[in-house]
Amino acid sequence: MLAVLNVPTIGEVQVPTGIFVDNEWSASSDNATFPTVNPANGKPLLEFSHASSVDVDRAVASARRAFQTTWGNNVPATARAGLLFKLADLMERDSKLIGALESLNSGKGVRIAAGGDVADSIACLRYYAGLADKIHGQTISHYGKDKFVYTLHQPIGVCGQIIPWNYPLQMWAWKIGPAIAAGCTVVMKPSELTPLTALYMCNLVKEAGFPPGVINTVAGMGATTGEAIARHMDIDKVAFTGSVITGRKISVAAAESNLKKVTLELGGKSPSIVFDSANIKEVANWVALGIFYNSGQDCCAGSRVYVQSQIYDKFVDALKAKAEQCKIGQPCDEETSFGPLISEAQRDKVLGFIESGRAEGARVLTGGHKWAQSNGGYWVEPTVLVDVEPFMKVVREEIFGPVIVAAAFETEAEAVDIANDTSYGLAAAVFTNDTRQATRMSHALDAGTIWVNHYAYLHPGVPFGGFKQSGIGRELGTYGLEAYTQVKAVHQNLNLTL
Ligand code: NAD
Numbered sequence: 154m155l156a157v158l159n160v161p162t163i164g165e166v167q168v169p170t171g172i173f174v175d176n177e178w179s180a181s182s183d184n185a186t187f188p189t190v191n192p193a194n195g196k197p198l199l200e201f202s203h204a205s206s207v208d209v210d211r212a213v214a215s216a217r218r219a220f221q222t223t224w225g226n227n228v229p230a231t232a233r234a235g236l237l238f239k240l241a242d243l244m245e246r247d248s249k250l251i252g253a254l255e256s257l258n259s260g261k262g263v264r265i266a267a268g269g270d271v272a273d274s275i276a277c278l279r280y281y282a283g284l285a286d287k288i289h290g291q292t293i294s295h296y297g298k299d300k301f302v303y304t305l306h307q308p309i310g311v312c313g314q315i316i317p318w319n320y321p322l323q324m325w326a327w328k329i330g331p332a333i334a335a336g337c338t339v340v341m342k343p344s345e346l347t348p349l350t351a352l353y354m355c356n357l358v359k360e361a362g363f364p365p366g367v368i369n370t371v372a373g374m375g376a377t378t379g380e381a382i383a384r385h386m387d388i389d390k391v392a393f394t395g396s397v398i399t400g401r402k403i404s405v406a407a408a409e410s411n412l413k414k415v416t417l418e419l420g421g422k423s424p425s426i427v428f429d430s431a432n433i434k435e436v437a438n439w440v441a442l443g444i445f446y447n448s449g450q451d452c453c454a455g456s457r458v459y460v461q462s463q464i465y466d467k468f469v470d471a472l473k474a475k476a477e478q479c480k481i482g483q484p485c486d487e488e489t490s491f492g493p494l495i496s497e498a499q500r501d502k503v504l505g506f507i508e509s510g511r512a513e514g515a516r517v518l519t520g521g522h523k524w525a526q527s528n529g530g531y532w533v534e535p536t537v538l539v540d541v542e543p544f545m546k547v548v549r550e551e552i553f554g555p556v557i558v559a560a561a562f563e564t565e566a567e568a569v570d571i572a573n574d575t576s577y578g579l580a581a582a583v584f585t586n587d588t589r590q591a592t593r594m595s596h597a598l599d600a601g602t603i604w605v606n607h608y609a610y611l612h613p614g615v616p617f618g619g620f621k622q623s624g625i626g627r628e629l630g631t632y633g634l635e636a637y638t639q640v641k642a643v644h645q646n647l648n649l650t651l
Contacts (some may be wrong), residue, residue, distance in 0.1 A: 154169055154170055154171025154172075154178040154179065154180065154202065155167045155168065155169055155170065156168055156170045156199050156200075158198075158199060158254075158257075160250070160253045160254060160257055161253065161256075161257065161263070161484075161485035162253055162263060162485055163249070163250055163253045166250065166254075168199070168254065168349060168352070168353060169352045169353065169355060169356060170186075170199055170200065170201045170202060170352065171201075171202045171352075172202050172204050172208050172212075172370070172371055172372070173352065173355040173358075173368075173369060173370040173371075174208070174211050174212045174215050174366075174369045174371075175215045175365040175366050175369070176358070176359045176363070176364075176365040176366070177365075178355075179202075180202050181202040181203050181204055181205050181208050181373075182205045182207035182208050182211075183205050183207075185202070185203040185205065186200040186201060186202055186203055187200065187201055187203045187345055187372075187373065187374060188200055189201065189258065189345075189346060189347075189348070189349075190346075190496065190497075191257065191258075191260075191530075192259070192260035192484075192492070192493045192494065192495050192496060192530060192531050193260055193483055193484050193485075193492065193493050193530040193531075194528065194529045194530050195497065195529040195530060195531070196529070198257070198258065198349075199349070201345075201348050201352070201372045202372065203372070203373045203374065203377070203378070204342075204371035204372060204373040204377075204378045204381075205373075205377070205378075205381075206377070206378075206381040208371055208373075208378075209340065209371055209378060209381040209382055209385065210381075210385075212340045212369035212370075212371050213311060213340055213385055213387050213388055214387075215365065215366035215369055216311040216312075216338035216339060216340050216366050216367075216369055217310075217311050217338070217366075217387055218366050219338045219364055219365065219366030219367045220308075220310055220311055220337070220338040220366075223364035223365075223366070223367070224336060224337075224338050224364060224366075224367050225308050225310075225336045225337070225338070226307065226308070226336060228336075229286075230285045230286035230288065230334075230336070231285070231286050233282075233285045233333060233334060233336060234282045234283065234285035234286055234334070235282075236333075236361055236362060236363050237278050237279075237281060237282035237285065237330065237333055237334060238278075238279065238282045239361040239362065240278055240354075240357055240358060240361040240363075241275045241278040241279045241282065243357040243360055243361055244271065244274065244275050244278070244354070244357060245275055247353075247357065248267055248271045248272070248275070249267060250353075251267070251271050251322065251350055251353060251354075252266040252267025252268075252270070252271045253266070253267070253485075254349050254350050254353055255267075255270055255271065255321060255322050255349070255350050256484045256485065256492075257349070257484065257485075258321065258346075258347045258348075258349040258350065259318060259319075259321055259347050259484075259492075259495065260448075260484050260492040260493040260494070260495060260530070260531070261447060261448075261484060261492050262480075262482070262484055262486070262487075262488075262489035262490050262491070262492055263484055263485055263486070263487060263489070264487045264488075264489070264490075265447075265489075265490060266484075270320060270322050270323050271322060273323055273326075273611075273613075274322045274323050274325065274326035275326075276613055277323070277326040277327055277330045277613040277629075278326055278329070278330050279613075280330065280613035280614055281330030281331050281333070281334040281613070281634065282330075282334065284331075284334050284631065284634055285333075285334035285335075288306050288334075288335065288634065288638065289306070290303055290304035290305050290306050290640070291303065291304045293642075298647065298648060299646070299647055299648040299649045300644065300645065300646060300647055300648075300649055301645040301647055302642060302643065302644050302645070303642075303643050303645075304640050304641060304642050304643070305640070305641040305643065306635075306638040306639070306640055306641075307336075307638060307639055307640075307641055308335045308336030308337045308637060308638060308639075309335070309337055309389045309390045309414060309637055309638065309639050310337060310338075310389035310390070311337070311338050311339075311340065311387060311388050311389050311390075312328075312332050312337045312338070312339050312340070312388070312389065312390045312391070312392060312637065313339075313340050313342070313382035313383065313385065313388045313390070313391040313392070313413075314328040314329070314332065314339055314340070314341045314342065314391070314392045314393075315342045315375075315379050315382060315383070315391065315392070315393045315394070315395065315403070316328060316341070316342070316343055316344060316351070316393075316394055316395075317344050317394050317395040317396075318344035318346040318347040318450075318495050319447060319450040319451060319452070319495070319553075320447070320451075321343060321344060321347040321348075321349075321350050321351060322350045322351070322354075324394050325341065325343065325350070325351050325354060327394075327628050327629060327633070328341070328392050328394075328628075329341070329368065330613070330633075331628070331633045331634045331636065331637050332392070332637045333367065333368070334634060334637075335634055335637035335638050336637075337389075337390075337637050338366060338367050338368070338369075339367065339368050339369065340369045340370075340371060340382060340388065341368065341369065341370045341371070342370075342371055342372065342373065342378055342379055342382055343370070343372055344395075345372065345373060345374050345375070346495055346496060347495070348372040351370055351372070352370060352372065354370075355368070355370050375399060379399075379403075380402075380406060383402070383403045383406035383407060383410070384406045384407075384409070384410045385410065385411075385413075386410055386411045387411075388411075388413055389413055389414065390413055390414040390415070390416070390637070391403060391407055391413055391414075391415055391416075392415075392416045392628075392636070393415070393416070393417050393418070394417075394418040394419075394452070395419070396419065396420060397419045397420055397551075397622055400417040400419045400624070403415060403417070404417070415625060415626075416618075416624075416625055416626030416627075416628070416636050417624045417625045417626065418452065418617070418618055418619065418623075418624045418626075418628055419452070419577075419579075419619060419622060419623050419624045420452050420551040420553070420577060420579070420623065421452050421453055421454070421456075421551060421577045421578075421579030421580060421619065421623050422456055422457060422548075422549070422550070422551050422575045422576075422577045423443075423453055423454065423455050423456060423457070423577070423579055423580040423581055423582070423600065424455070424457040424458070424459060424571075424572040424575075424581050424582075424598075425439075425440050425443060425455045425457070425458045425459070425581070425582040425583075425584065425608065426459050426562075426568045426572055426581070426582065426583050426584065426585075426594060426598075427440070427458060427459065427460040427461065427464070427468060427584045428461050428565075428568075428583075428584060428585035428586075428587070428590065429461040429463045429464045430585050430586040430587055430590075431464075431584040431585055431586060431606075432586075433464055433467050433468050433471050434471055436468070436471075436584045436606075437468065437471035437472045437474070437475050438475060439582070439584070439606075439607050439608040439609075440455055440458050440472060440475075440557070440582075440584075440608065441472060441475035441476060441479075441535075442608055442609050443455030443582065443608035443609050444456055444535075444555065444556075444557040445475075445476065445479050445491060445535050445555050446490075446609055448491055448492055448493070448494055448532075448533075448554065448555050449503075449552070449553065449554045449555035449556060450494060450495060450499070450553055450554065451553075451609075452579055452623075453579050453580040453602065453609070453611075453617075454553075455557070455580070455582055455608050455609075456551070456552060456556065456557055456558065457548065457557070457558050457559075457560075457572075458472070458557055458558070458559045458560075459559075459560055459561070459562050459568055459571055459572060460559065460560075460561055460562070461561070461562060461563070461568075462561040462562065462563055465559075465561040468559075469518060469537065469539050469559050472518075472537055472557070472559070473518050473519045473537055476519050476520060476535035476536070476537050477519055477535070479491040479535045479555075481524055481526075481532065481534075481535075491532075491535065491555070492532070493527070493530040493531040493532045494531040494532065494533060494554055495531070496531060497531055499531065499553065499554065500523070500531040500532075500533055500554075502552075502553075502554070503533050503552055503553070503554030503555075503556060504522075504523070504533060506546065506547055506550070506552045506554070506556060507520075507521050507533075507536060507538070507547075507556060509545075509546045509547060510538045510541070510545060510546070510547035510556075510558070513542075513544075513545045513546065513547070514540075514542065514545070515538040515539065515540060515541045515542075515545060515547060515558065516538065516539050516540050517536065517537075517538055518537040518538070518539045518559075519534075519535070519536065519537050520533075520534035520535050520536030520537060520555070520556075521534065521536050522534055533554055533555055533556075534555070535555045536555055536556040536557070537556075537557055537559060538556065538557070538558045538559065539558075539559045539560075540559075540560065541558040541559065541560050542560070543571065543574060545558075548560075549575070551577070565590065565593070565594070568594070569594065569597045569598065572598055573597075573598065573599045575621075576621055576622045577619065577621055577622055577623045578599045578600045578601060578619050578620025578621035578622070578623045579600060579601055579602065579618075579619040579620075579623035579624070580600050580601065580602040580603070580604070581598040581599075581600040581602070581603055581604075582603070582604040582605070582607070582608045583595060583598070583603065583604075583605050583606070584605075584606055585605075585606070591605045591606070599620045599621060600619075600620055600623075601616075601617065601618045601619045601620050601623065601624075601627070602617060611629070612629070613629055613630070614629070614630050615629060615630055616628070616629050616630040616631075616632040616633065617629045617630075617633075618632075
């Protein structure tokens with residue numbers, strides 16, 4: 154279950170391509186495989202084992218055994234912390250290689266993959282390692298001397314985790330860190346487009362000394378492997394990141410099977426509000442980062458910008474300049490900050506959105522095409538659409554590409570209305586030099602994350618998740634840990650008589 158891969162900047166590397174259950178590799182039960190493609194040139198990358206429902210059953214059984222014997226409440230929390238710290242150390246040891254694999258599979262620039270994605274994933278594991286032995290219940294003593302009540306925060310059990318392709322390793326760490334710290338066991342399904350780093354991590358899981366069955370990984374398609382997880386009768390919780398459509402299907406599958414608990418981190422159409430007191434050049438830098446980072450394939454991308462009318466023209470010119478300065482290039486080039494989109498389908502979807510914007514009357518200020526040097530890869534130019542109207546598809550729907558729409562507003566009240574005029578609510582940003590205005594806006598915007606005078610910064614200790622259709626529950630921080638525990642109330646009779 155190994156393949157040899159020629160990894161730019163590294164050389165030939167053996168990488169796992171199989172199914173990881175009970176700390177062992179195998180082919181799928183029916184020997185089926187699925188292909189992946191290099192998004193930078195459109196050529197085949199690797200074939201991976203496609204996990205069938207039989208493989209999912211095997212992974213769940215392994216996770217259940219581990220939960221009941223070698224994990225969960227059977228080990229001290231400090232032991233779980235120690236293994237997570239060890240895993241983070243091993244990631245750090247291999248970070249150059251992991252970054253190169255992430256870059257090759259997902260198309261992101263190799264410097265950002267190693268310095269951003271891998272480093273942030275290590276930080277996330279360490280954060281949760283530190284929290285593992287700080288999970289506390291309550292003592293409830295207001296019954297007096299006759300009765301004593303306390304709560305236990307116990308691990309939920311076997312967790313299915315289904316992750317997307319835009320941040321393959323970070324989404325892996327956001328899910329693994331809290332689940333393992335809480336004492337849960339895991340059946341992880343990476344995206345069929347980007348399974349490489351999640352599978353690489355399995356070898357480090359084994360090397361770190363995790364007992365068999367604590368972290369199992371089954372790669373495969375959503376409609377088969379993913380569905381088998383979402384409908385499984387012996388999975389206690391499913392944690393999902395991806396599209397709203399799939400989030401709905403997972404909720405239905407969970408409800409129709411064993412009513413497993415569900416947390417969802419879905420998409421967004423996040424607004425940035427720029428008031429005329431803000432520094433135009435500085436704000437253009439943040440807004441450009443907010444939309445063009447990861448080539449716009451970001452659930453919290455700042456994909457709508459609303460600018461107070463006095464500075465609108467100057468601001469969109471500054472944003473255009475920033476868009477045109479993006480370091481577009483090959484993922485393996487250290488200079489590259491703007492790589493290709495993940496797939497041909499995603500590129501065509503984004504180009505289709507740009508066409509619909511044009512057809513509905515938006516003006517393309519810059520970009521709007523495939524990158525001229527794409528050479529078989531899936532780049533779309535950083536694109537700014539101006540003078541958009543609320544009814545337009547490019548304003549209402551998540552594009553998930555490097556396309557920002559801009560419009561002007563007059564008053565603070567109008568800014569709140571247009572910002573909140575969306576079915577999403579993942580993030581929003583406010584740019585103003587008036588602190589009272591910043592506070593008013595932060596309280597009025599319907600979003601799980603508000604950035605004031607910056608964009609895009611996340612931290613493992615700060616909760617992240619959506620209002621409205623952007624999701625259910627929170628990841629990261631102590632809230633993210635709570636999502637993997639359940640509360641048990643214990644009533645002790647000290648002196649009660651009937
Ligand atoms: P998706 O939601 O289909 O896929 C995400 C994960 O869900 C993958 O692992 C996939 O295999 C799995 N999946 C798909 N169908 C499933 C099912 N029926 N049951 C269980 N699991 C299933 O996302 P996508 O097709 O890769 O991308 C489509 C759109 O989703 C994008 O254009 C973008 O708008 C959005 N998206 C959002 C995020 C985010 O972070 N919010 C991430 C990726 C994609």
